Amino acid sequence: MTDVGKIYGLIGASLSHSFSMDFFNQKFIAEEIDAMYINFEINDIGDLMSIFSEYPNIHGLNVTTPYKEKVIPYLDSLDESAQQVGAVNVIKIVKGANDDVMQLIGYNSDMIGFKNSIQPLIKPDMNKAIILGTGGASKAVMTALKSLGIDVSLVSRKKSASTITYEELTKQMIHEHKIIVNTTPLGTYPFTDNYPDIPYRFITPSHLCYDLVYNPSETTFMKKASAQGALVKNGLEMLLLQAFESYRIWTED
Numbered sequence: 388m389t390d391v392g393k394i395y396g397l398i399g400a401s402l403s404h405s406f407s408m409d410f411f412n413q414k415f416i417a418e419e420i421d422a423m424y425i426n427f428e429i430n431d432i433g434d435l436m437s438i439f440s441e442y443p444n445i446h447g448l449n450v451t452t453p454y455k456e457k458v459i460p461y462l463d464s465l466d467e468s469a470q471q472v473g474a475v476n477v478i479k480i481v482k483g484a485n486d487d488v489m490q491l492i493g494y495n496s497d498m499i500g501f502k503n504s505i506q507p508l509i510k511p512d513m514n515k516a517i518i519l520g521t522g523g524a525s526k527a528v529m530t531a532l533k534s535l536g537i538d539v540s541l542v543s544r545k546k547s548a549s550t551i552t553y554e555e556l557t558k559q560m561i562h563e564h565k566i567i568v569n570t571t572p573l574g575t576y577p578f579t580d581n582y583p584d585i586p587y588r589f590i591t592p593s594h595l596c597y598d599l600v601y602n603p604s605e606t607t608f609m610k611k612a613s614a615q616g617a618l619v620k621n622g623l624e625m626l627l628l629q630a631f632e633s634y635r636i637w638t639e640d
Contacts, residue, residue, distance in 0.1 A: 392421030394442045395637065398435060398458075399451035402426040404576045404602045406623075407449060410630055422446075432457040443486065447637035448478040449630075452572055455523025459493060466636075468495040472530045474523030477633045494636050497527035500629030501599075506535060508595055508618060509566070516566035517542055519583045521550060524599055525570040532566070540564060542585075553584050561589035567612070569598045574606035582607035592616030601626055 397407050411424035427438055432454050439445060450458050455474040459465070462478065469475045475493035483489040515538045518525050529539050540560070543550040561567075567590070573581045590596065596612035599622035609619040 391423040391444070394423055394425060394445040395447045395449075396425040396427050396438070396442075396445065397449040397451060398427045398429055398438070398454060400428065400430065400453055402428050402451070405451070406602065406626065407630060410627070411634075414634075429454075432461065435461055439480075446480050446482070447633070448480070449633055450476045450478060450523075452522065452524070456526075461491065462493045463490045464492050466492060466494040468498060469493040471495070472498050472523075472526045474526045476523070476527070476629065477636050479636050494633075495527055496629040496632035496636065497524060497625070498531045499632050500625040500627075501528050502531035502534065503628050504620070504622075504625040505531070505566075505568075505595075505597055508597075508620065509535065509537075510595075512593070513565040513595060514538060515540070515564040516568060517556070517560070517564040518568050518570055519553075519585065520570035522570065528568050528570050528599070532568075537566065556585055558586070558589045561586060561594075562591070565594050567594060567596045569596075569600065569606075569608050572600065574598070574603075574608055575600050576602045579603050580607060582611065587611040587615060590615040590617050592618075594618070595620075598622060599625065 408424050408426050415422045455476055458475050472495040474495060476497045477494040479492045481490040516532050517540050518528055519542050521541055521543045532539050541550040542553055546552045569583050571583060573583050590612050594617040596617045596619045598606050598608050600606050601621045601623040604621055613619045
């Protein structure tokens, strides 16, 4: 419990890498907002409801791996953004007259953050993209790229009707797909030596390689792509853009 005016927070399984808590708490201090942002590491999405019991003054949550899809059954409704993506990274908590929880509404600000971050970097010949990973973040990236008119191919460890495996990535496919986006957590602090197993030798200076990981600022995925001459970018700007959108969602009437 806390006597801070409003509580916001982040739910996920492991949050040591996240910058969100520092970002929001610095924002609250700088703007003299009576609020606090807390990291809620939970081992099961079913633990979500206990947060509301312990923190009755909670007004909004961000959602990260691995709960962006698992949280949906616990929500009362989904905004159009979350419906379109099929994943949630923002929960707006609508309160009643006695400040009790009335409704939980799911949104997706990842799509907006990613789209606004990558769009200025896309060149006319970049009309096909490879997305590494198939989780909630991957769905937001796919939706954003498709809205920009870019064809998308999904890569996963397991083959399915909608994905190919890492082993199936060929030189021709890498050359045809000038955008490669890592949506997996591989390379995230503290496991910074990890990286997606793709044939980096086929990447060229014509490629744009975007890593949603932002801690560390230069991942091994980015280093390997940059060594081939590719333009690289991490996910920090996306994080900030989606955070701005999250706060707008939480505070709009």
